[in-house]
Amino acid sequence: MNTSEIKKLDREHVIYPWVAQKPVDPIIMDRAERIYMWDTDGKRYIDFCAGLLCVNIGHSNRHVLKAMNAQMEKLTYVASMFGTEAKAKCASMVAEVTPGDLDYVFFTNGGAEAVENAIKAVRAYTGRHKIYSRWNSYHGATTGAIALSGDPRRAASEPGPAGVTSFFGPYCYQCPLGYDSHETCKLACLEQLKKQVLYDGPKSIAAIFMEPIVGTNGILIPPPGYMKGVRQLCDENGILLVSDEVMAGFGRTGKWFGIEHHEVLPDIMTVAKGLTSGYVPLGAMIWNKRLWDHFGDKPFVGGLTYAGHTLACAAAVANIEVYKQDNLIENSRVLGLHLAKRLEAIKQRHPSVGDVRNQGLWACIELTSDRKTRAPLAGYNDSVRKVSGEISKRLYAAGLYLFNKWDYIFISPPLCINQAELDESMDIIDKTLDYTDSLLK
Ligand SMILES: Cc1ncc(COP(=O)(O)O)c(C=O)c1O
Numbered sequence: 001m002n003t004s005e006i007k008k009l010d011r012e013h014v015i016y017p018w019v020a021q022k023p024v025d026p027i028i029m030d031r032a033e034r035i036y037m038w039d040t041d042g043k044r045y046i047d048f049c050a051g052l053l054c055v056n057i058g059h060s061n062r063h064v065l066k067a068m069n070a071q072m073e074k075l076t077y078v079a080s081m082f083g084t085e086a087k088a089k090c091a092s093m094v095a096e097v098t099p100g101d102l103d104y105v106f107f108t109n110g111g112a113e114a115v116e117n118a119i120k121a122v123r124a125y126t127g128r129h130k131i132y133s134r135w136n137s138y139h140g141a142t143t144g145a146i147a148l149s150g151d152p153r154r155a156a157s158e159p160g161p162a163g164v165t166s167f168f169g170p171y172c173y174q175c176p177l178g179y180d181s182h183e184t185c186k187l188a189c190l191e192q193l194k195k196q197v198l199y200d201g202p203k204s205i206a207a208i209f210m211e212p213i214v215g216t217n218g219i220l221i222p223p224p225g226y227m228k229g230v231r232q233l234c235d236e237n238g239i240l241l242v243s244d245e246v247m248a249g250f251g252r253t254g255k256w257f258g259i260e261h262h263e264v265l266p267d268i269m270t271v272a273k274g275l276t277s278g279y280v281p282l283g284a285m286i287w288n289k290r291l292w293d294h295f296g297d298k299p300f301v302g303g304l305t306y307a308g309h310t311l312a313c314a315a316a317v318a319n320i321e322v323y324k325q326d327n328l329i330e331n332s333r334v335l336g337l338h339l340a341k342r343l344e345a346i347k348q349r350h351p352s353v354g355d356v357r358n359q360g361l362w363a364c365i366e367l368t369s370d371r372k373t374r375a376p377l378a379g380y381n382d383s384v385r386k387v388s389g390e391i392s393k394r395l396y397a398a399g400l401y402l403f404n405k406w407d408y409i410f411i412s413p414p415l416c417i418n419q420a421e422l423d424e425s426m427d428i429i430d431k432t433l434d435y436t437d438s439l440l441k
Helices: 003-013 060-074 085-097 112-125 144-147 152-157 188-200 226-237 257-260 289-294 310-325 329-351 390-399 419-438
Strands: 029-033 036-039 044-047 104-108 128-135 164-167 206-208 240-244 268-271 283-287 352-360 364-365 408-411
Touching: 044 419, 060 310, 085 104, 085 310, 104 112, 104 289, 112 128, 112 144, 112 206, 112 240, 112 268, 112 283, 112 289, 144 152, 164 188, 164 310, 188 226, 206 226, 206 283, 226 240, 283 289, 310 329, 329 352, 329 364, 329 419, 364 419, 390 419, 408 419
Parallel strands: 128 164, 128 206, 206 240, 240 268
Antiparallel strands: 029 036, 036 044, 104 283, 268 283, 352 364, 364 408
16 A cells, blocks of 8 residues: 555544544554664655653664564464463563562553553552642543643543542752752752641552653653652551652663662552563563552452463563663663763753753753743643644654654654664754744844
């Protein structure tokens, strides 16, 4: 089929997520290799978003494709009550790379289902109902996960389930409490959270869910001491801590998992995306020993037809092998240091850039209309003006695909990228920011 024939069928039948259908005009992708994708007209794009922050090992990795082919020849799927070599191996390899005693794996199809099951688990474990999560967060699109998401996408699903409470976590460039920096605030947002928990009744709260580094709401990196303070607050009050690693996990931040930057252990981790790098969908909820022991004598009342899908688990096993063999976690850390320098230079050159922040190969350029006041250029949920559409149009034309919204330009390439490729991509972004500078005049 040629491009216009595919497009015709696509626009007659495919419903695209999150957007009104009429204006949808997708680029039709044909193939992909490492950090590159080609559309059906042969135009090459750098995938500077790793799909949707999932293709961490890069596209079309031969080791993974070979392992998947071998698994498919033998067994693609069996009912979730049976054991398989792929499932057992996958769970044990996940347990090996996760920190501490996070060694027990409940498989799902993706991130939102991992979060849904974590909601069930913390309520069943504690016998409490309330769940805390932050504003500026995203946990998935299903009923419970979207209710936890302090993100405008939540609004369409309201009223949500009872018992979900939002709080302000650290967002140091746009501090909701009005501070300029975490050096002067003395972790004021942590103190506020402590008060909120006290007023709400600590014994009624089952868990605090957090992304260890906030992803689609701006790459918000908690300042030193914040996560330790949250862990302590949880321990003092019998509250569980859930680290949502769906985006931060599997090397994105230069460590296996985002929470490892904070030197605390959560009780539960949720993962997906980089677990299989999107070769086939797979997610997981991972328990520590406390939860494992608790559910030794009582059932965990949750399950999915495709839990522990054989082919998906085989893909995950091969993925974890690739992370290790190709030193991808270390590549993320080392190139992250180089990326930080490139970001700083971009900030110096462009007055429309207010802040840059990164951890490993995960970064955000935050735009501003006034560096002194930190006034936004686009604003929360594009409340001031829309600029993201024009930015992506220019980037696509230059052969770069990334995720951007509101004042945020996100950088999250496959972790197999090399420095020359990273530099080429950053040059394109650098040039594109002349457009946002021009809006200040
Ligand atoms: C932190 C976080 N949690 C959960 C999800 C939901 O994952 P999925 O889209 O696989 O359901 C996402 C998706 O982007 C995410 O970023």
